[in-house]
Amino acid sequence: MRKPLEIGRRVVVIGGGDTASDCLRTAIRLGAEDVTCLYRRTEKEMPGGKKDRKMAREEGAKYRFLTQPVKFIAGADGKLAAVECIEMKLGEPDAKGRRKPVPVEGSNFSVAADTAILALGYWPDPIISKTTPDLETHDWGLVSVKNKATGQTSREGVFSGGDCVTGPDLVVTAMVGGRKAALAIDEYLKNKK
Ligand SMILES: Cc1cc2nc3c(=O)[nH]c(=O)nc-3n(C[C@H](O)[C@H](O)[C@H](O)COP(=O)(O)OP(=O)(O)OC[C@H]3O[C@@H](n4cnc5c(N)ncnc54)[C@H](O)[C@@H]3O)c2cc1C
Numbered sequence: 243m244r245k246p247l248e249i250g251r252r253v254v255v256i257g258g259g260d261t262a263s264d265c266l267r268t269a270i271r272l273g274a275e276d277v278t279c280l281y282r283r284t285e286k287e288m289p290g291g292k293k294d295r296k297m298a299r300e301e302g303a304k305y306r307f308l309t310q311p312v313k314f315i316a317g318a319d320g321k322l323a324a325v326e327c328i329e330m331k332l333g334e335p336d337a338k339g340r341r342k343p344v345p346v347e348g349s350n351f352s353v354a355a356d357t358a359i360l361a362l363g364y365w366p367d368p369i370i371s372k373t374t375p376d377l378e379t380h381d382w383g384l385v386s387v388k389n390k391a392t393g394q395t396s397r398e399g400v401f402s403g404g405d406c407v408t409g410p411d412l413v414v415t416a417m418v419g420g421r422k423a424a425l426a427i428d429e430y431l432k433n434k435k
Pocket residue numbers: 260261264265364367369370403404405406410411412413414416
């Protein structure tokens with residue numbers, strides 16, 4: 243049987259999407275006593291769903307807005323003891339119209355924590371592109387697919403699908419990519435001389 247994940251007593255979750263809401267609620271259910279979300283903009287700019295935040299709050303999660311973590315601070319035992327943060331304010335809108343968070347000089351403060359969870363989006367392991375000759379990647383290491391119907395990559399005999407091709411998406415999208423690639427691999431192997 244899989245061992246349950248170990249969680250600290252005071253947990254901070256960094257990020258503002260649905261993954262952050264999942265992490266907050268999971269941390270509480272794993273027994274953490276104090277669970278706080280740190281987000282660098284205000285609630286209005288949060289990309290995650292309102293309903294998920296409502297449920298996280300109902301379970302006991304707290305939120306600190308306009309808060310940007312800048313440093314992890316270790317205790318005497320070498321383990322995480324606190325997260326140093328800086329207060330932010332909203333500045334001018336960016337290209338997408340979202341107001342950019344700007345640090346407030348000298349406003350650093352620390353939040354006690356023994357576990358920090360980074361819920362800041364997820365991208366392919368960069369080692370894949372660095373160590374695989376002829377495998378083309380693009381933005382944040384996503385694998386380039388030459389043929390969407392098969393998942394064929396730039397490298398002969400290598401097929402790809404799922405989040406490492408699309409970026410963060412859904413289980414069903416990954417399943418479709420996986421099925422297409424599996425069929426194409428079968429075909430490729432049958433035709434290989
Ligand atoms: C918190 C959270 C909540 C989500 N909720 C939902 C939801 O409610 N509904 C939904 O549809 N989707 C949800 N998603 C998205 C969904 O989980 C993904 O879209 C889906 O898992 C993608 O499947 P995948 O097979 O492409 O990648 P993954 O499931 O990420 O599988 C990739 C696998 O490759 C392994 N791997 C990575 N690098 C290497 C390497 N170098 N060598 C060997 N193995 C490696 C990883 O360990 C992993 O096992 C959620 C995601 C997160 C993070």
